[in-house]
Amino acid sequence: MILEQITDQLSDAIKARVLTLFGIPIDRVVLQAPPRLAMGDLATPVAMELAKQARKAPRQIAEAIASGLELPVAVSRVSVEGAGYLNFHFDRRLFTLEFLRAIGAPPSATGHRVTVEHTNINPNKAAHIGHLRNAVLGDTLIRCLVALGNHVERQNYIDDTGVQVADVVVGFERLLGEGIAEVEKRIADPSVRFDYFCWDLYARTGQHYEKHPEAIEWRKETLHRIEKGEGETARLGAIVAKAIVTRHLETALRLGIEYDVLVKESDIIRQRFWDRAFELLKTSGSVVFEEEGKHKGCWVMKLADSAEFEGMEEPDKILVRSNGTVTYVGKDIAYQLWKFGLIGDTFAYREFRRYDDGRIVWETTSEGDGIEGAPHFGGAQSVYNVIDVRQGYLQKIVKEGLRILGHQTESERSIHFSYEMVALSPATAKALGVDVKPEDEQKAYLEMSGRKGLGVKADDMLDELEAKAREKISSERSTGSEADDAKLARQIAIAALRYFMLKYGRTKVIAFDVNEALSFEGDSGPYLQYSTVRVGNIFRKMEERGVDPMLGKSQLDRLAIGEELVDDMWQIVRMSADTDNVIRRAVETLELSLVTRHAFDLAQTFNSFYHKFPILNEKDDAERQRRAVVAEVFRRTMNQIFDLVGIPMPDRM
RNA sequence: GCGCCCGUAGCUCAGCUGGAUAGAGCGUCGGCCUCCGGAGCCGAAGGUCGCAGGUUCGAAUCCUGCCGGGCGCACCA
Structure with missing residues (x-):
C-alpha cells in the first residue's frame, strides 16, 4: 500500500519534471527495485530512454531531473548511478513503521462480481494429482481475487451426462451385472472407497472395449439413456455421479478448497438453458443447419469469417449432432451465457452438503425439489475458467459464441485460465x-x-505426505498429543502439496515425481511454514520472559528503534512491502507461481537474518527492538501470503 | 498442413511490461548445533541462456528463420 503510494507520487513527479525540462511528455515511468540494495529502493532508467530525444548524455539528464525533484515523505534522497539510472533511497525507519501499521489491512471492495469455475472433475472415478493442479490453481486464484477486493463466486461444473460416467455405468451393469441396489450397497459400505472402486472399474471397462470393440455399442446406448434422464440406467448414472462428487468435495476439503455451487450438465439441458441459447444462436445467423455435406443434419457454428480461426482446415464446429443431441461446446456456450446473466437464472437449487461452519454448497436440480430461499447464482462481470491448455480451442469457440451473439464485453471478459497438464x-x-x-x-x-x-490418486498422495510428516514428527518432535501431531502432519501435507502445484509456471508440464513432491526441504511449502513458526517461537519466549515486544498498534508511535535499519534487516521489510504488487501481477498474468516464488525468496532472506541476528539474547534494547520489528514484519507478511495460497499456519513444527 | 506451448548449471526450475555482475532448489564437495529448534545457515565447484540473423545505447527477454520436444485442430469431453 505505502509502496504503491510512493511509486505513484514519484512517477507523477518525474513526468512533470521531464515535461518542464525537456518538453517531452512520457506516459509510463518504469520504477523497479535495483539489483542490489546498496543502489537504493526504487530505480528508473528514464534518463537513458530520453537520451536520444533530448540530445544529451543520460547522466546529465538524470542529474537535471534529480535536482529539484519533489520527493515523497518516506523517500529520503535520490542519486544518479551507473550509466544514468535515477535511484531513490527510502527513509527506512519511517517506511517500516508505516508499513507495519498497514500489513493485512482488508482490501477496499471493488464491487466487481467475478465467477471462477474450476475443478470440474468427471464424476466417474477418484481424483488424481492432475485434477489437483486445477483445483489448487483455481482456489488460489479465488483467494487472490478476493484479496484484491472482488466478490467471487466459486463454481464447480459437473459433467454428469458424459461418456465417462456412461462407461462406469456400463461397468456396473454389463461387466458386473449390478443394478441400483448393489451399487447403493457399495456406496454405503465404509470398507470400500467408492471412488477408488470406480477408478478400477472404469479402467476395466476401457480394457473391455479394446478387446471387444463391439461393446462400444453399450456405451452409446447407456449414454443415450443417461442424456434422456429416463429409466434405471439414468438413475444409476445419477447415483454414481453424486457419490463420486461427494468424494471429490471431501478430497478438495482436505486441501481447504470449498465451493459455492455445483452446476450439473444435465440441468443445463433439462432447465431449457440450451433451448434458449440455441434460439439466440440461430437468430445470430452464424449457426446454421447443414442440408448436405459431411455435416448433413447437424447445426454448426461457422467460424470461417472470424479472424481468430483463420487458416483452419475445418472452420465449422458442430453444436447439435444429426441425432439431435447437443455437443459439449454447445452446452458450454449456454453455461457461459448463464454465468454472465445473459439468459437469466431459472436454475433451481438444492443443498448438496454443508461445511463445518454451516455454509452450504448448492447444486442445481431439475427434480422439482429446489429450495425457495436459495441464493441467486450467475450474473458475473468477469469469468475465469480454469481448464487445462488442451481445451484451449474449445474455450476459444465459447468466447466466439458470446461474440457472435453481440456480447463483445463479456466475450473479452471470458478468461481461459490455461495451464499445462500433470x-x-x-x-x-x-x-x-x-x-x-x-x-x-x-x-x-x-x-x-x-x-x-x-x-x-489425490488422496493417496495426501496420505503419503501425511504419513511422511507424521513419521518425522514422532521421531523428532512429538508433543505427546496424538491429535496435535496428526493435525500438524495434515497441515504440513497441505503446504507441501499446494506449494508443489503452484511453484511451477502454468505453461510448464509437471513431470510428477513422487520424491520431489514429498520433499519438505528447500523450495517447498513446509520450508515456509518452518521459517514462520520460528518467528512465532521467539515472540512466545518473549512473552514467557515477560518482555513486551511493543508491537501493538497503539505502541508503534513510541517504538524506539533508534537509527536506521541495516541492509540485512531493511531487505526483509522492502521485500515484504512488495507483496501487494506481486499479488496484482500474479492475477494480471495468471501466473500464481509469482506468489510462491516471492514467499520463498522472502523466507530465504529472513532465515539468513535469523541466523545472523539473534533477538532474544541481544542486550541492547534499541537493537533488539529493531530486530523484533523486522521479525514481526516478516511474520505478518507470511501470514498474509499463507491465506493467499491456502497454506495453513502451524503454531509449532 | 495450421495454431499454441517448452528449450537457461548434472537434474527440476526462476529471471516481471528490454536495463546494472544470469539466480534458486535438488545433487556433489567443504564448514556450522554449550548460542531464539539443523525441516535451518555459510561457502565451493558448475552456464556457447537450443542455433543463426535482425531491432536497440543495451537482448535470456522483442522480431524473423531454422533445429529438437510436447499439445491441440472429432457428429469425445
Whole structure:
C-alpha cells in the first residue's frame, strides 16, 4: 500500500519534471527495485530512454531531473548511478513503521462480481494429482481475487451426462451385472472407497472395449439413456455421479478448497438453458443447419469469417449432432451465457452438503425439489475458467459464441485460465507398477490416463505426505498429543502439496515425481511454514520472559528503534512491502507461481537474518527492538501470503 | 498442413511490461548445533541462456528463420 503510494507520487513527479525540462511528455515511468540494495529502493532508467530525444548524455539528464525533484515523505534522497539510472533511497525507519501499521489491512471492495469455475472433475472415478493442479490453481486464484477486493463466486461444473460416467455405468451393469441396489450397497459400505472402486472399474471397462470393440455399442446406448434422464440406467448414472462428487468435495476439503455451487450438465439441458441459447444462436445467423455435406443434419457454428480461426482446415464446429443431441461446446456456450446473466437464472437449487461452519454448497436440480430461499447464482462481470491448455480451442469457440451473439464485453471478459497438464515421470510410473515400454523409457514424462487407470490418486498422495510428516514428527518432535501431531502432519501435507502445484509456471508440464513432491526441504511449502513458526517461537519466549515486544498498534508511535535499519534487516521489510504488487501481477498474468516464488525468496532472506541476528539474547534494547520489528514484519507478511495460497499456519513444527 | 506451448548449471526450475555482475532448489564437495529448534545457515565447484540473423545505447527477454520436444485442430469431453 505505502509502496504503491510512493511509486505513484514519484512517477507523477518525474513526468512533470521531464515535461518542464525537456518538453517531452512520457506516459509510463518504469520504477523497479535495483539489483542490489546498496543502489537504493526504487530505480528508473528514464534518463537513458530520453537520451536520444533530448540530445544529451543520460547522466546529465538524470542529474537535471534529480535536482529539484519533489520527493515523497518516506523517500529520503535520490542519486544518479551507473550509466544514468535515477535511484531513490527510502527513509527506512519511517517506511517500516508505516508499513507495519498497514500489513493485512482488508482490501477496499471493488464491487466487481467475478465467477471462477474450476475443478470440474468427471464424476466417474477418484481424483488424481492432475485434477489437483486445477483445483489448487483455481482456489488460489479465488483467494487472490478476493484479496484484491472482488466478490467471487466459486463454481464447480459437473459433467454428469458424459461418456465417462456412461462407461462406469456400463461397468456396473454389463461387466458386473449390478443394478441400483448393489451399487447403493457399495456406496454405503465404509470398507470400500467408492471412488477408488470406480477408478478400477472404469479402467476395466476401457480394457473391455479394446478387446471387444463391439461393446462400444453399450456405451452409446447407456449414454443415450443417461442424456434422456429416463429409466434405471439414468438413475444409476445419477447415483454414481453424486457419490463420486461427494468424494471429490471431501478430497478438495482436505486441501481447504470449498465451493459455492455445483452446476450439473444435465440441468443445463433439462432447465431449457440450451433451448434458449440455441434460439439466440440461430437468430445470430452464424449457426446454421447443414442440408448436405459431411455435416448433413447437424447445426454448426461457422467460424470461417472470424479472424481468430483463420487458416483452419475445418472452420465449422458442430453444436447439435444429426441425432439431435447437443455437443459439449454447445452446452458450454449456454453455461457461459448463464454465468454472465445473459439468459437469466431459472436454475433451481438444492443443498448438496454443508461445511463445518454451516455454509452450504448448492447444486442445481431439475427434480422439482429446489429450495425457495436459495441464493441467486450467475450474473458475473468477469469469468475465469480454469481448464487445462488442451481445451484451449474449445474455450476459444465459447468466447466466439458470446461474440457472435453481440456480447463483445463479456466475450473479452471470458478468461481461459490455461495451464499445462500433470504427467508422470518414468520413475514414478514404474513405482506405480506400470510396465513402462522401452520406447517410453527415453521420454521426459508419461501422460496420465483415467481410461487406463494410470495415475497418482489425490488422496493417496495426501496420505503419503501425511504419513511422511507424521513419521518425522514422532521421531523428532512429538508433543505427546496424538491429535496435535496428526493435525500438524495434515497441515504440513497441505503446504507441501499446494506449494508443489503452484511453484511451477502454468505453461510448464509437471513431470510428477513422487520424491520431489514429498520433499519438505528447500523450495517447498513446509520450508515456509518452518521459517514462520520460528518467528512465532521467539515472540512466545518473549512473552514467557515477560518482555513486551511493543508491537501493538497503539505502541508503534513510541517504538524506539533508534537509527536506521541495516541492509540485512531493511531487505526483509522492502521485500515484504512488495507483496501487494506481486499479488496484482500474479492475477494480471495468471501466473500464481509469482506468489510462491516471492514467499520463498522472502523466507530465504529472513532465515539468513535469523541466523545472523539473534533477538532474544541481544542486550541492547534499541537493537533488539529493531530486530523484533523486522521479525514481526516478516511474520505478518507470511501470514498474509499463507491465506493467499491456502497454506495453513502451524503454531509449532 | 495450421495454431499454441517448452528449450537457461548434472537434474527440476526462476529471471516481471528490454536495463546494472544470469539466480534458486535438488545433487556433489567443504564448514556450522554449550548460542531464539539443523525441516535451518555459510561457502565451493558448475552456464556457447537450443542455433543463426535482425531491432536497440543495451537482448535470456522483442522480431524473423531454422533445429529438437510436447499439445491441440472429432457428429469425445
